[in-house]
Amino acid sequence: MAIFATSGLSGERTGRSGAPQLAADPVSREIGAAFTSAVAGPLQDLPLPGGGQTRERWAVLSDLAGRDLSLGRLAEGYADAVAILAELGGPPAAAGTRWGVWAAQPPGPRLTASQYGGTWHLHGTKQYCSGAHTCTHALVTATAPDGERLFAAATDDLVPVPGSWQATGMAASDTMDMLFDDIAAVPVGQAGDYIGRPGFAHGGAGVAACWYGGARAIGAALLATARQRDIGPHALAHLGAVDIALSYSKAALDRAAAEIDADPQDQQGFARARTLRLRAWVEEAASDVMRRVGQALGAGPLCHDAAHSRRVADLTVYLRQHHAERNLAELGELVAESGTCW
Helix, strand or coil, X not given: CHHHCCCXXXXXXXXXXXXXXXXXXXXXXXXXXXXXXXXXXXXXXXXXXXXXXXXXXXXXXXXXXXXXXHHHHHHHHHHHHHHHHHHCCCCXXXXXXXXXXXXXXXXXXXXXXXXXXXEEEEEEEEEEECCCCCCCEEEEEEEECCEEEEEEEECCCCEECCCXXXXXXXXXHCCEXXXXXXXXXXXXXXXXXXXXXXXXXXXXXHHHHHHHHHHHXXXXXXXXXXXXXXXXXXXHXXXXXHHHHHHHHHHHHHHHHHHHHHCCCCCCCCHHHHHHHHHHHHHHHXXXXXXXXXXXXXXHHHHHCHHHHHHHHHHHHHHHHCCHHHHHHXXXXXXXXXXXXX
């Protein structure tokens, strides 16, 4: 279908009125260019989750997130979109297209879908759309008469909501609310398929690989300093704790990847608990790394190293994709019902 074809690749799009949409800020444009290069480079032949190379898939995402967390966020969305299209039988993403997955369902305005004239149309506002100016296409969730559905839509005629992202952290991910004004879309799968598929949990686990990549880069600042000068016993103790947090996070990711490859269709029913457990561990470890690096090095890197300062701000926001006690309560419920690995 035409919606899956290559769209315009310029950094600025025009809506149906012909007026230019809001231009992304310079840093977002820089990250957008890096994202475009990644789509044509390391993301081009990225292994799908559960295909025997999930560890290698996550290593690419971790490395990109280590370069820049906003880049990692866009890369993770693209990789997830490609995997979803494959799992739900959608046409593959065409060469030159950049996809995102816009599936957040926070309180507030919602996106709805209706069908007429043989075509589905989307109406309303979708929140937290990363790559608002960079993505050429997106997979979006919307409420249809038969339930929650996933749709593919081109982004040419979408309108970003000015001022809908106020955070300093993850600013370069170009995340905005988007207005859908009678936008034609193609359904991907049936109602309920997006959340009901095994890959929903596998994709959620992949986000933890990005968190790990960002935390690893923050920890590297302390390691580099310790190699350059005597940082004293207290800072060395923090470095030891950072080593433990990151080493065990890497081990947890490797174990989860192996389990996904061994049971890609989740016949054992462990996927959701595995993802909740992994995300909770990596979120706590990453938070501890940020705290310890800050305590060990003081305000200096935060005030004088722009890349480090931005990375800390970015990871602080990115980690809030983990829903803290709500996710822990869900994990506890699953453990109470089905048992646990320990």
